[in-house]
Amino acid sequence: MVLSPAERKNGRLSKNKLSLALRALSEVGYVVIEGVIPxxxxxxIKQVCNRTLHRYLKKEENRQHCIDDRAGHVGMSAPCKMPFMDAQIIENSFAMQILHEAMDGDFxxxxxxxxxxxxxxxxxxxxxxTKQLFPGLPFSLPIxxxxxxxxxxxxxxxxxxxEVWPGSHLICDDQNxxxxxxxxxxxxxxIRTVLRAGSVVVRDMRMWHRGMPNRTDTIRTMLALVYFRGFLNRDSQL
Known part of the structure; x- marks a missing residue:
């Protein structure tokens, strides 16, 4: 999905584009908005993140967990400081617009x-x-x-x-x-999610996916912000 000049200026998707985004999220399991971040x-933020990652992996326990146990797929908590806490990231207007509609304004x-x-x-x-909200049901519930x-x-x-499996978020007969x-x-x-840097991807976390090999000599990082519906227990997650 590509932003129009008006959408980029206003920081909001048009009514028609929002409808398409919500439909993709519901039926396909994810939606991509290209080239959002300047x-x-x-x-x-890439330069700061790369330096932070190198410091993080200097610790033996982190290096063993990420490089050895996780086959080189590194998960590091984002520091609670700039530029990681910039509003363009943590409350991106296009992502928030989609989430507000998809999750009834309570997330x-x-x-x-x-x-x-x-x-x-x-x-x-x-x-x-994440699994289906009620795994015993023979149908999938909303996101x-x-x-x-x-x-x-x-x-x-x-x-x-x-690599992602479109529509797999709706599968509800998994044994494990x-x-x-x-x-x-x-x-x-x-499908492989070939993306431009600075795009915003909104994905249903029930979707099947897997990290794939990095055959280059360059770090490949994405930021990940997870949102729950408001009725889920906050205290057990924070």
């Missing part, structure tokens, strides 16, 4: 992380980040957990663009929802 700010952010595919990283197992991702570099096949059957996944269409 290049100068994107460069700043809160419970998690802010960075997801990095380190050079030489491997393939993650296929998984979903209850969302992640907003912002890539700090272009996502390409070479540097490990995430955290570990997806790879043979079953092979029978369903998947």
């Amino acid at each position: 290049g100068d700010f994107l460069h700043e 809160f952010c419970t998690f802010y992380n960075t997801n990095t595919a380190w050079p030489g990283s491997g393939v993650q197992r296929i998984h979903r980040d 209850h957990m969302v992640v907003v991702n912002i890539p700090l570099v272009d996502f390409t096949i070479e540097n490990g663009a995430t 929802e955290s570990r997806i059957n790879a043979e079953r996944a092979q029978t369903l269409p998947s």
Whole structure:
């Protein structure tokens, strides 16, 4: 989805574009708005993030967990300081507009992380980040957990663009929802999320996905902000 000059100026999607975004989120499981974050700010936060990641991985326990145990897929909490706390990121107007409509205006952010595919990283197992709200039901309920991702570099096949299974957020007959059957996944269409840096991705966290190998010599990072519907227990998550 590409912003018009008027949408970019107003910081809001048009009525028609918002309707399309909500439909994609509901039916496909994610929506991409291209080129939202300005290049100068994107460069700043990327440089700060890369320095912070290198410091984070100097600790042996962090390095072992991320590089050895997680096959080079690094998860680091975003520092609660600028530029990570800039409003363009933590309350991006386009993402907030979509979330407000998709989650009935009652949602809160419970998690802010960075997801990095380190050079030489491997393939993650296929998984979903949250299960169906009521797994015993034979049908899927409306969205209850969302992640907003912002890539700090272009996502390409070479540097490990995430693989996703469109429509898989609606699957509700999984026997083990955290570990997806790879043979079953092979029978369903998947796509690699090739993205421009600074795009905003809004994704239903029930969607099947996996991190892919970074075959370049450059760090590939995206920011990840997780939002829950308001009725979910805040105290157990904070």
